[in-house]
Amino acid sequence: MTTLAVDCMGGDHGPRVTLAACRHFLEHERDAQLLLVGQPQAFAGWKHPRAVVVEASEVVAMDDPVEIALRRKKDSSMRVAIQLVKDGRAHAAVSAGNTGALMALSRYLLKTVEGIDRPAIAYPLPNAKGGATTVLDLGANVDCTEQHLLQFAVLGSALVSALKHVDAPSVGLLNIGEEAIKGSEMIKRAGELLRSAANSGDLNFHGNVEGNDIYKGTTDIVVCDGFVGNVLLKTSEGLATMIGGFLKEEFSRNPVTKLAAAIAYPVLRAFKSRVDYRRYNGAALLGLRGLVFKSHGSADALAFERALARAYDAARNNLLERVQARIAHARPLLAAGEQDARAANAVA
Amino acid sequence: MTTLAVDCMGGDHGPRVTLAACRHFLEHERDAQLLLVGQPQAFAGWKHPRAVVVEASEVVAMDDPVEIALRRKKDSSMRVAIQLVKDGRAHAAVSAGNTGALMALSRYLLKTVEGIDRPAIAYPLPNAKGGATTVLDLGANVDCTEQHLLQFAVLGSALVSALKHVDAPSVGLLNIGEEAIKGSEMIKRAGELLRSAANSGDLNFHGNVEGNDIYKGTTDIVVCDGFVGNVLLKTSEGLATMIGGFLKEEFSRNPVTKLAAAIAYPVLRAFKSRVDYRRYNGAALLGLRGLVFKSHGSADALAFERALARAYDAARNNLLERVQARIAHARPLLAAGEQDARAANAVA
Numbered sequence: 001m002t003t004l005a006v007d008c009m010g011g012d013h014g015p016r017v018t019l020a021a022c023r024h025f026l027e028h029e030r031d032a033q034l035l036l037v038g039q040p041q042a043f044a045g046w047k048h049p050r051a052v053v054v055e056a057s058e059v060v061a062m063d064d065p066v067e068i069a070l071r072r073k074k075d076s077s078m079r080v081a082i083q084l085v086k087d088g089r090a091h092a093a094v095s096a097g098n099t100g101a102l103m104a105l106s107r108y109l110l111k112t113v114e115g116i117d118r119p120a121i122a123y124p125l126p127n128a129k130g131g132a133t134t135v136l137d138l139g140a141n142v143d144c145t146e147q148h149l150l151q152f153a154v155l156g157s158a159l160v161s162a163l164k165h166v167d168a169p170s171v172g173l174l175n176i177g178e179e180a181i182k183g184s185e186m187i188k189r190a191g192e193l194l195r196s197a198a199n200s201g202d203l204n205f206h207g208n209v210e211g212n213d214i215y216k217g218t219t220d221i222v223v224c225d226g227f228v229g230n231v232l233l234k235t236s237e238g239l240a241t242m243i244g245g246f247l248k249e250e251f252s253r254n255p256v257t258k259l260a261a262a263i264a265y266p267v268l269r270a271f272k273s274r275v276d277y278r279r280y281n282g283a284a285l286l287g288l289r290g291l292v293f294k295s296h297g298s299a300d301a302l303a304f305e306r307a308l309a310r311a312y313d314a315a316r317n318n319l320l321e322r323v324q325a326r327i328a329h330a331r332p333l334l335a336a337g338e339q340d341a342r343a344a345n346a347v348a
Numbered sequence: 349m350t351t352l353a354v355d356c357m358g359g360d361h362g363p364r365v366t367l368a369a370c371r372h373f374l375e376h377e378r379d380a381q382l383l384l385v386g387q388p389q390a391f392a393g394w395k396h397p398r399a400v401v402v403e404a405s406e407v408v409a410m411d412d413p414v415e416i417a418l419r420r421k422k423d424s425s426m427r428v429a430i431q432l433v434k435d436g437r438a439h440a441a442v443s444a445g446n447t448g449a450l451m452a453l454s455r456y457l458l459k460t461v462e463g464i465d466r467p468a469i470a471y472p473l474p475n476a477k478g479g480a481t482t483v484l485d486l487g488a489n490v491d492c493t494e495q496h497l498l499q500f501a502v503l504g505s506a507l508v509s510a511l512k513h514v515d516a517p518s519v520g521l522l523n524i525g526e527e528a529i530k531g532s533e534m535i536k537r538a539g540e541l542l543r544s545a546a547n548s549g550d551l552n553f554h555g556n557v558e559g560n561d562i563y564k565g566t567t568d569i570v571v572c573d574g575f576v577g578n579v580l581l582k583t584s585e586g587l588a589t590m591i592g593g594f595l596k597e598e599f600s601r602n603p604v605t606k607l608a609a610a611i612a613y614p615v616l617r618a619f620k621s622r623v624d625y626r627r628y629n630g631a632a633l634l635g636l637r638g639l640v641f642k643s644h645g646s647a648d649a650l651a652f653e654r655a656l657a658r659a660y661d662a663a664r665n666n667l668l669e670r671v672q673a674r675i676a677h678a679r680p681l682l683a684a685g686e687q688d689a690r691a692a693n694a695v696a
Contacts, residue, residue, distance in 0.1 A: 142532040176574070183575065211582030213586065216586060227524055236587050239563050241476075246623060250619040250622070261612070263608050
């Protein structure tokens with residue numbers, strides 16, 4: 001039996017969406033058990049033999065500053081869900097709430113794994129090969145050093161090996177050209193460090209990749225600092241929305257184009273489902289001493305269920321142990337980052 | 349009469365594409381004159397009353413290192429085209445060649461405007477409002493300071509005011525959240541500097557924007573460092589290619605979907621033309637004491653003509669004088685960047 005702690009209050013839609021997703025998820029996963037965390041009134045009339053309600057009196061709002069989530073709302077559904085992981089009562093926590101708060105609470109309650117300075121957010125983006133490219137960091141860390149990028153590479157490799165059953169997933173370093181001499185000073189140093197890791201057998205380092213390689217699917221994993229990652233994610237969302245909008249506008253321009261749309265409907269629906277971001281929902285917060293998954297805040301039930309499924313797969317495939325094993329192996333290379341990590345954990 | 353110097357040898361396709369574009373451009377722009385630069389055999393049989401061939405014996409290859417373009421091929425078509433601008437014989441130069449070489453040669457021959465440390469590449473990206481968002485820098489500068497971002501904002505404002513006839517185009521600072529407290533340390537300092545510039549009337553600063561705002565069209569201009577800009581451009585290209593590929597695949601899956609495609613053809617064509625990158629071809633190299641425009645290397649005749657048209661519009665609308673006037677006005681704020689610029693010009 002694998003148990004997930006679900007922050008049922010998080011996200012733009014709250015329990016209406018999260019609980020619908022939970023019911024559907026339980027119907028499909030017969031070995032799953034859920035701890036549903038939230039305010040009691042949210043669960044009125046809700047019952048399932050493999051679901052247990054855990055009450056929490058507060059809710060972290062989507063726009064709450066990190067400090068409020070961390071210092072004030074000590075009985076929030078988000079915090080209680082993470083605490084259940086820390087206490088060993090759940091294998092992973094899932095929330096669609098405020099990313100900053102989720103990261104801060106996870107880090108504060110769970111601490112980072114030894115050798116990891118900062119946790120990272122890893123997100124699967126669809127690629128032209130029909131799979132997904134795992135990109136990290138997507139927004140947790142804005143000022144990164146080359147040591148952090150190496151840590152992201154090790155963490156991402158553990159995630160992909162757990163979820164995709166690939167032993168040595170390939171890692172690309174996001175850069176502005178394929179040649180090793182390209183990029184900022186930090187990126188060049190990161191390239192050297194990743195090459196050393198490849199030489200010592202800790203990573204399957206492909207080399208530099210460019211932005212288009214993410215969607216081509218050139219490598220399983222792409223590492224970048226959180227600023228760049230956040231920009232590329234939001235830019236992609238913006239572009240996909242614009243393209244979708246243009247397509248819709250053209251097909252609804254006049255009665256003739258509307259007729260064409262009706263005829264092409266099955267094709268357009270198949271196309272839409274292929275680019276549906278909901279299929280790729282569920283970002284992993286990596287580098288913590290416990291599993292936490294983040295759903296998009298605007299997720300509907302289908303998308304939130306996808307995030308539950310990813311957390312469930314990660315827990316069943318021992319993601320945490322894999323992360324720890326990989327980090328232990330890469331220890332000599334990660335050594336420089338370790339002191340920072342201890343200091344950061346002590347401060348948090 | 350406005351004169352453009354055209355590097356006819358540059359780009360993936362060379363004279364076949366550039367000369368076809370030149371002919372079409374001359375037919376449409378009755379006040380334009382072209383200086384066609386290249387190896388003599390490229391122009392065999394080519395004649396137009398408003399075109400003059402300027403011979404250059406060498407060609408900068410698409411993969412030539414900057415040093416080769418700068419120190420070895422001293423009679424390259426690219427270099428000669430830029431020299432024509434420096435000598436006052438052309439109002440602007442246009443090339444589809446190697447970006448790094450074009451930037452290095454432009455900087456070496458033309459030098460930067462006083463107050464500008466580094467030239468930037470400004471690129472128009474389509475937005476949902478039906479216009480274009482001008483993004484800079486797109487790859488020329490990888491390690492930027494807040495002073496550089498301010499310079500980009502001033503340069504971008506001059507470009508958009510010249511090409512779109514908007515007096516005070518709005519500027520967004522690309523960040524990972526709208527709040528002023530977000531982002532890396534450099535970005536926060538850049539935000540402060542841009543706010544000061546807005547207060548002193550030098551910029552119409554909107555505030556922070558996120559990646560999706562580029563395609564929403566929230567501001568006329570978005571500034572970012574060249575690393576982030578290059579990543580977002582390449583990521584966008586990759587995503588658009590993937591989405592286009594998926595759409596094509598779905599419509600060619602079987603005879604029924606192919607029939608649907610035939611019926612929907614006019615709509616799909618209209619859609620394709622709206623997202624056609626060729627309509628947005630022509631990046632401006634800004635901050636130099638002369639106008640240089642860069643076409644995409646893979647440009648076809650339609651796309652290259654678009655780059656010619658942008659260079660032509662910029663020249664006719666006195667982009668250079670506008671840049672200088674704006675920079676003179678923003679002088680006190682830019683002062684800190686000036687010393688670096690002098691040093692850089694002296695070295696180049």
